[in-house]
Amino acid sequence: MSTLYLLHKPYRMLSQFTDKQGRATLADVIDVPGVYAAGRLDYDSEGLLLLSDDGSLIHRIAHPRHKQPKTYWVQLEGQINDEAMNALKNGVTLKDGPTQPAKARRIAPPAIALRDSRIDPKRHPTTSWLELTISEGRNRQVRRMTAHVGFPTLRLIRAAIGTWQLGDLAPGEWRKQTLHAPRPTKSSKRSGAPRHRHSK
Known part of the structure; x- marks a missing residue:
């Protein structure tokens, strides 16, 4: 069983948790420890970003040979x-x-x-x-x-x-899914957890 976080990355935010130049990062909107992004979105792009603390899951999502x-x-x-x-x-x-x-x-x-x-x-x-x-x-x-x-x-x-959708997540919001099978694109299941909004 693995946990996946679906995040709506806002405009002008880096797809990483730290930045020496003081730009906005994922740490500003999600406070789950030990997670990493599966792939990235450019600083000036928005939308769906997938994160997990499961390295094999991140690899299956992000590696080019899987052609998500x-x-x-x-x-x-x-x-x-x-x-x-x-x-x-x-x-x-x-x-x-x-x-x-x-x-x-x-x-x-x-x-x-x-x-x-x-x-x-x-x-x-x-x-x-x-x-x-x-x-x-x-x-x-x-x-x-x-x-x-x-x-x-x-x-x-x-x-x-793949099959994961941005849905109605607003910029900076995220939701959690619990995956019960080794092939997440076919066997994902939502955990029913509420969406979370970062409050400034």
Whole structure:
């Protein structure tokens, strides 16, 4: 039996517990001792981050060979067109090589909290939202993919990792799941524990 923590990492927070430069870290929102993040989210990205004190579980989630699909909600500059959508679905060639085909669809703006640093409508009068699912984990891959097809990313939210969903967690909130089988993506079970909110 293993314990997994699903956290909504806020914008401009590091995916680690300490920082010599005094930036916001996971220690500001979750106070469970001995846990580590399975993978990471960039400082300027938001959304689902998985944590556990079980090293083998973290490895199963984070290691590239397990190819956990990751789903993102992406706010783009401009109205993305069909040509760009098809390019993302088929794979694009970045500096570090071609990407694998992705799942991509247009979506309405998701029901999620406004970011502290909001998108300036004067600088970006037209935006669109995309749901993008990839099975790779290259550095800043989603941002590079959308820029490559001509629609830079303005806001990036990870909505799911495998079968784990961000759900209605607000930024800084987390919930706990108890896993009863060695393959968490197929046999996870929620513990029913309440969500937790960091109070400043």
